Amino acid sequence: MAGTLIYAEVQKGEIKKGSFEVTSKAKELGGDVAVCLIGKGVEGLASQLAKYGADKVYVVDGPEYENYVTEAYVQAFKQVADTVSPAVILASATAQGKDLVPAVAARLGVGAISDCVDLKKEGDKVVAKRPVYAGKAYAMVEAVADPQVIAVRPNSFAVKEVAGAGAVEKAAVSLDASKIKAVVKSIEVAQTDEPDQTEAEIIVSGGRGMKGPENFKMLEDLAKLFGPTATTGASRAAVDAGWREHSYQVGQTGKTVSPNLYIACGISGAIQHLAGMGTSKVIVAINKDAEAPIFQKADYGVVDDLFNVVPALISEIQKVKG
């Protein structure tokens, strides 16, 4: 096959882990692995991609790429794709990836496969496994023509370092400014180091049993103990009550997540919520209602009042950590 082209995403001056994950996976699938890295002042990051399997990194670097604007990034990526003519295009299905991928596919006149959790090669085709109905089922999907454009959910693949250094090349790209119509007026990003729920390895989540917004502080405290890959989440009940922003919501009308550890506090486990977090590797449920459906999915259940359990858990973990 003619190889893979990857879109590498930069946030806060660093390449996203999901971009390394798809690079490692592309190497494993076989064929040449090219990466397109777009941004302002990103050239110095290119060599990192070689470590995870990139044979060649095309760098599109310039002040016009400081803020992500769909059209500018689509134009730049398409020009690199035209040069590479890959059989497969991969990107991490981050917030930005989800915006870019379908636009790129449509510009190339092909389809796209969103938010995949596994890829396997069958002949010239990559068959992608993706959750549908928020994880209530999986679809095995393949593209009818090349390039096969696929977005991969973060945390789906391990990053693997490989020997050998990839070449870095500045890509010659010219933008048609007349087509770039949207203008970013301002960006407001919360000053937090917490990862997005879809990318977090550990999520401490709260539901109706949290009783009010002020009590989420203890979930934040617990999450912090797990380090920088941990964050907090919420059930729809907690979000609809106005206790948490919608960006925290896990479930069918929120985010679908699959962290290594999901701790559900005061969450009964409605079908929509279970769909959204059912693929978590380890699930812990803390709820005083022994009949709560969440316990049917939990690897470890604590049937007790979360207002006693969570503070005790915080101090026990502090002890373990010394």
Added chain:
Amino acid sequence: MNTVVCIKQVPDTETLIKVQGAGIVTEGIKWVMNPYDEFAVEEALRQKEKMKAGSVAIVSLGPDRGIEAIRTGLAMGADTAVHVNDAAYYDKADPYATAAALAAAIKGLQYDAIFMGKQAIDDDAAQVPAMLAEMLGIPAITMVVKFEVAADKSTATVTREIEGGQAVVEVPLPAVFSAQKGLNEPRYASLPGIMKAKKKPVDVKTAADLGASEGPKTVVKEMTLPPARQAGKVIAGDDAAAKAKELARILHEEVKIV
């Protein structure tokens, strides 16, 4: 302001999904308007009300049953609808083919803005807004949580959700906007609204009528259910403190996360 709202009918979020070959068992499913599309309909209605002029047209691809979701949109207050009623096309349609059919239906309409949900909660692809925009040659702004339009309708200033925050984007109209939860609080259809909706015009077309013939670009080979999760271990202990201590030990020694 004239707007088009693209909607899809999907299984209610309570639905327990059963798979069959490359699809799902549709028997016994309660069908509803995609929840994110409700935000889209609501926003279109609010813009029309604010401007005190214009119209809201629903456009939907779906089989016969899709008319129920369309009537819901009309009952909320939309004025007209195009129902691309084509079960054969719909059954095979991927996001690309869906966008192609919607684009073909929209080409004959007058619009300043196109609204739709950020994704349908059935296939969860979140591709149609960007693909539709590409096919119509206009910009797409996804994940919109706030929408304001200039008095002369030349531009919209929108707030969109990005990773860890929000971005404010200005874009000339027409453009496609995909609605994220938080954009507004959708209204319920009133009883008079439901009565009126029955008399509102619905233009029924097939994909072939509209010249949409390119077909899907991706194919679902098989559907499977996730492996059943077994209920695990209930942690024993005399009180909450003892249970917490045991849980901390498990997280440290068995899960190896602490």
